[in-house]
Amino acid sequence: MPDLGPMDATLAAARPQAVAALLRHFRDLDLAEEAFQEACLRALRNWPKNGPPRDATAWLIMVGRNAAIDAVRRRSKLTELPPEDTISDREDAEPGLVDRLDQADYRDDMLRLLFVCCHPDLPVAQQIAMALRIVSGLSVKQIARAFLVSExxxxxxxxxxxxxxxxxxxxxxxxGPPERAARLAAVAAMIYLLFNEGYTDPDPRSERSSLCGEAIRLARLMLRMFPTDPEMMGLLALMLLQHSRLLARFDALGMPILLEEQDRLHWNGALIAEALAMIDKAIRHRRPGPYQIQAAIAALHARAQRPEDTDWAQIEQLYSALERRTPSPVVTLNRAVAVAKLHGPEAALVLIAPLTEPLASYFYFHGVRGALLEQVGRFGEARDAFGRAIALANTPAEAAHIRQNLDRLEREVAAQKNSAGDVGPR
Amino acid sequence: MLYTVLCYHDEDITAAWSREEEAAVVDQLIAVHDKWGGTFRPVVRLMPTNTATSVRKSGTLVTDGPFAETKEQLLGIYVIEVADLEEALAVARDLGRANPTANYEVRPVMALVPDAGLAGAS
Structure with missing residues (x-):
């Protein structure tokens, strides 16, 4: 986001709710957006003169709605318009609309606006772009930069x-309640996709990396509308915990640093504290779900002051729970990492053996498998696995990371040959 | 005399502060703390309202979210040290039973300066 003055910050903060209410009114995204733009222009002229309204969002909705209606009228040249100042004064004095905009309306408006953006007919990349454009109000240029494509x-x-x-x-x-729940789940999934889009960027100042903050902002907004939804709490906690490691996850060259090797002093304590408080709240509902479980796993990592303090037994149990709820080879792979810590690499290799086919083209599978094979001394197979991982790496940094593993492996092999040589000729 | 000074702000705006903007504000606040020295007793910063849980109706009703009514006024603040949210809610329920027309909001607190630690908090 560019530098925002206090007034711009107010307008940006009001945007999602205002556009959501305008969408309900006009039932047309373009018209709702135009109406909001117009309301912002009038706010920039009006507020410094008359002072900011008590409820900025309600003001923007009212003025935006009337301005858009005026624009339609102007286009059809049906009526003569009163001067603009008269309109604004009249609108600002209208108390009725503020009453009608109660929390329940806002909440379904917001949900609808976000749901429109993650409509199941849209491919994922379009969903995220729409949410950033329509809900967050990022410019097309900013979004293009974040996705590394042309404007x-x-x-x-x-x-x-x-x-x-x-x-x-x-x-x-x-x-109705079932449809609301389905919309919430779709919106949660889209928010997490948005977060993941920003997560892989090593530069905390890049446009792409700022998508993580945007996803967190949207989750906070949703939670304010639906304060009792434990999965939304879980999602926010999960993202806060992952985001808390932003400054520790990459080295100066942009190479990813593994969780175990990160400097935990660089983790953001305030974000971790907020996330742990969210998880406490979610657990009270006794309605566990995938986001809550993943957040609980991330929380166990965050609670460990040193890597060796990590509660792998509980992490393994949580991955088992996640596996039962949402079976997937990727979840099993993650459980295998915990199993390796608890019961050794042999047990983990047995667990991941059936994953060879479903995860054949998954970078992390070959990276994990290579490391496990290396630990049990099956160097040749480890070398093949690392080679496959490099071929499948999504970024140059990932490939470089595996190459380091490969170098270490070669040194190990060389060292073993040497020590074998020391035994002397038979 | 003991007084409390309560800080109000729009969460949407403070949450949008960058790390640098936040640090700049905290630095300016710390300069004020230094100036007033021993005047300042516990200084706590509340976590976002998302983290709040409310206890209403003489301690019998527990709801997620802050206690956001405009007709009541803030009467008092307790800073309590407990094991977890459950224990904090148990305290709030007891208070609610003792003062049955009041409402209590339970919200975690943190240090004003991140990672600086808070007296009494682990």
Whole structure:
């Protein structure tokens, strides 16, 4: 985000709720966005003169709505317009709308706005781009930079997404409980995808890396609307814990540093404390779900002052719980890492043997398998596994990291040959 | 005399502060703390309202979220040292039973300066 003055910060903070309410009113994304833009322009003119309104969001919604209606009228040249100042004064004095905008309306408006962005018809990349453009209000240029594509390409991507949404049609009825739950789950998934998009960037100041902060902001917003949803608490806690390691996860050259080798003094204590408080709250509901379980695992890492203090037994149990709930070879792979710590590399190798086929093209599988094979002294197979991992690496940094493992392996092999030589000729 | 000074702000805005902006504000605050020296007793910063749980109706109703009503005024603050949220809520329930028309909000606190530690908190 660019440098924001206090007033710009107020406008940015009001944006999601205001656009969400305007979308309900106009049932058209472009019109809702235009109305909000216009309201912001009027706020920039009006607020320094008359002082900021008590409820900035309600003001922006009212003014945006009326401005858009005026614009439509102007286009159709039906009525003569009163001067702008009269409009603003009248709008600001209208108390009725503020009453109608109670929490329940806001909440379903917000959910709808986010749900529109993660419509199941949209590919993931379009969902995230839409959320950043429509909900967070990032410019197309900023989003393009975050996704490392050209501005034109991003413009087209967002245009296609909007067209698809218009074709698909979204219900503007107040959702029932099952539909609300389904929308919440879809929104949570999209927010986490957004977070992961930013997570791999080693530069904490890059546009791409700022996506993590944006995802956290959206989760906080959702939680304020749905304060009793334990999975949303779990998701926020999970992201806070992962984000707390931002400054410890990469070295000066942008190479990823493994959890065990990170300098834990560089973890962000405030984010960890907030996350642990969120998990405490979520657990009270006794409705565990995948985000809560993953957050609980991340919390066990965060609680360990040194790597050797990590409670691997409990981590292994939590991965088992996650495996039962959402079976996936990737979860099993993660459990295998805990099993290796608890029962040794042999046990972990047995556990991951059936994963060879489903994870054949998964970078981390070959990295983990290589390390386990190395530990049990099966150097030739370890070398092959590392080689496959390098071929599958998603970033140059990942490849470089495995190459380091490979170098260490070669040194080990060489050392063993030498010590074998020391025994003397038979 | 003992007084409390309560700080109010818009969470959306403070949450959007960058690390540098936050550090700049904290530095300025610390300069004020230094100036007033021993005047300052415990200084605590509340975590975001997302972390709050409220106890209402003489301690019988526990809800997620802050106690955000405008017709009541803030009467008092306890800083308590407990093992976990459950224990904190047990304290709040007892207080609610003792003062049945009041409402209590339970929110974790942290040090004003991150990682600087807080007297009494582990």
């Amino acid at each position: 034109t390409a991003m413009e087209q991507r967002i245009g296609r997404a909007k067209a698809r949404i218009a074709r698909a049609g979204v219900s503007f009825e107040t959702p």
